[in-house]
Amino acid sequence: DTGVSQDPRHKITKRGQNVTFRCDPISEHNRLYWYRQTLGQGPEFLTYFQNEAQLEKSRLLSDRFSAERPKGSFSTLEIQRTEQGDSAMYLCASSKRGAAGELFFGEGSRLTVL
């Protein structure tokens, strides 16, 4: 039984560089979510997909952020021109249709922007 996997687990980059995170959800789950978590805070919603369609985006997702789920399976989250304020844990989660709120989370991808 494979859960949600995220790659890379840790990324250190310099300000202004682009980074991309990948998420592989549980195979039978059609919904996929991205959240961001900073130290001492709870996860904050960024965006979600149903199959390949991106159905909602948070205002937290600035123009420098883009997420895709091209074939309704894995997803990528790209951050362009990173800023120090982007340093956070980026969490991916998936769920089945009809199970609202019942998310299965990956272990996260930690981004440090120097």
Place this chain on the structure above:
Amino acid sequence: GDSVTQMEGPVTLSEEAFLTINCTYTATGYPSLFWYVQYPGEGLQLLLKATKADDKGSNKGFEATYRKETTSFHLEKGSVQVSDSAVYFCALSEVGNEKLTFGTGTRLTIIP
């Protein structure tokens, strides 16, 4: 907008003590309520949920009751174990909305 307020931590208890972690919420409608737990080195996991007023969610000896009149969903356990040491997050989602709104989390440490 929706928000969740959690009891601030960290909380340290002795093994077999009674646990309460307070959670209150603000929502425009009638949300579903959740407790998630994050054990050290692991991803967030759903612990329990309740979808309507007076529902009680329970799992692994933990319980929480959806109280609409006090807009609360406090987490309780009668006798905690060292293995319960983790960070606990209260969360809500509005009906028809896929987004979860989380509280800030409460770190719980159980001492043998």
